[in-house]
Amino acid sequence: MGRRVAIVGTGHSKFGVRNDVNIAELAYEAISKAISSAGIEKKEIDLVVTGYVGGWSSEGLAPVVVMEYAGLTGKPGYRIEAACATGSAAIKTAHDAIASGEADIALVVGVEKMNESPTPTVVEFIGRAGNYFWEFENFGLTFPGYYALYATAYMGKYGATEEDLCRVAVKNHYYASMNPKAQFPRAITLEQCMKSRYIAWPLKLFDCSPITDGAAAVVLASEEVAQKLTDSPVWIESIGVSVGTSNLSKRDQFTSLNAATLAAKMAYKKAGIDPENPAKYLDVAEVHDCFTIAEILAYEDLGFAKRREGYKLIREEQTYIGGLIPVNLSGGLKAKGHPLAATGISMAVELTNQLLGKVEKGRQADIKNGRALAHNIGGTGHYAYVTIYSLSKPRA
Template identity: 70%
Template sequence: MARDVAIVGVGHSRYGVRSDVNIGELAWESISMALEDAGLEQKDIEYFVVSSVGGWSSEYLPAVVIGEYSGLTPKGTARVEAACASGSAAVKLAYDMVASGSVDIATAIGLEKMNESPTPTVVEFIGRAGNYFWEFHNFGLTFPGYYALYATAYMDRYGATEEDLCLAAVKNHYYGARNPKAHFQKEVTLEKCMSSRYIAWPLKLYDCSPITDGSSAVILASGEVARELTDTPVWIEAIGHASDTANLSKRDDFTYLRAARLAAEQAYMQAGILDGYEMYKYFDVAEVHDCFTIAEVMAYEDLRFSKPGEGYKMLRDGETYIGGKIPVNLSGGLKAKGHPIGATGVGMVAELTNQLLQRVEKDRQAPIEKGRAIAHNVGGTGHYAYVTILSLDRPRG
């Protein structure tokens, strides 16, 4: 039988254009913080999983570069890739190693240094994330372009507007302005978002997450070890996972992400809470994958916080600010905190751990009453999806 797994330490670098550090230095910011948080030394870590997509950065084997720089060598390691959901995949693998009894303590480290390449090159790399030959090579789709295909279809079917999408940007910048680790720490107005230039119609500059450098780390331990290490373990209650076709044209519908929907259902089943379209009632706070504003709207629906086609109304009604039905992306989300591809999923888990332990900045701290939080992390354009549920209560008691 699988063992309970707890988060015993988290670390999170400042996200942004990090021209002040190289890859090893950037990873160390998070690793050193997580070790200190857990009260552990490198020798205690039995395995480290590194999530990093790369291509735009110089180090071809980031796992061993990070291991050497951080003193984790000679422990076992591997790099994992699930596009923008790589971080959650790393957490899942580290979780499985501990749950299975293979090791007692493992860590997931997310890292991306995207600004080692100029923007058109990064746009090129991300645009290739789909079906290279039949989508990119012939038709030059970009990452905003793929999500724009969803935005066009969603707005047409449900009557949402470009203003509705911009409300997600306004909210996430509002909280990003309160997070000293965010890439963008400035609020934006609806007018500013609406008047920004088109990147891939109907998505504008302020609908898009930025090109970000950053790292994050979480240390996981078995239930017994966690109890010895800390009085405040945060438990991983469930991890749902799914994938979808590489080629978007193979999908039937462009108003939701099937993989995210499946991953959410799976996670809710594992936690024994799957019922209806008010799933927000089980959680104090959520981090969702808002690489583009339309993605946040679909996330509400795929997580069953609302019925299909009604996610944008949660934004209109301010239901995802603190004080609403469920605060979402109090870190600033990918939109304002930034989206260092491989670090994002690990960063979500680190953020939610800090939220549950009530140790984030006061003006962006969710009230913690239910003791549960949820992370929704999508890779590519719904190609990969992971939904992770964290709890202050030990799953099996």
């Protein structure tokens, strides 16, 4: 298992259309806050892991550009990519380096400037995030299209409705309205969502996460260093990872993401969480709601709801504060925004602040178990990362 690893510092840029900054300036907004909140000096950092998907933005080697700007040149570093789960993959990579004894302090940053390209180009790049030759070249699937295939199958089989999907958007916009870092810090009504135009049937504009510029960063430290730096480390208790098929046609069903189910199982096992009733062990979760259907699938894949019943959880408002388990109190990808490589790290920042009781009033979860879960999906279940964060020191 190796050494224990904790989050000791966090930073988060404002998400949105950030035409006011270039990629390095944007990354530095998160990096500078992460370093200062950790109370460390740059010279103490042993490793810099940069999450970046890119394609839509001009800098090909974002890590070196960001590291130069941030005064981190000379240190070990590299780029990590796992589509929309890049941020979680970057955290895992840094975690593993610390756990193995290779590093004591690592900076993890995820950054994306998606608005450097026009929307049809971004739609093109994300649409290619599957199997390019067999599913894009001739058939032009888009990312909303991929998840729409799941939504159609799920609704057709289980009786969920387009209203149920919109209920997820309403919840996440409601919590985003209290998050100043969110791209859309405003509430919406069910009617607004239902009346929005179709992007990929049955998904409508308000079912979809936006195209976002943003950065998030965490400083990770070994147990020994973390305990010197802070009285309130947030531990990485366990990480589960799984990869799904590239071709959607090779999947045996379209009502859940197999990779997410497997990743959750791994993460729960390592953390000693009962997979039959995980909500009992957790206070709050951030799940990958790139589309509203994805949040409903997550409820089932994570075991918050029984199979076929995920949509009932949102219908009964069980994922609001006070319900079975509050989900996406940050506003989620849906309303906070989804700068691909920053998303998993943004989840870590949010859950650290949730566990430490430091988020804005109205969207702070009740912290009783001292445990939080991040569910970060790359592509359409092409990658799945489930990470458990904890206030108490995990078992060695």
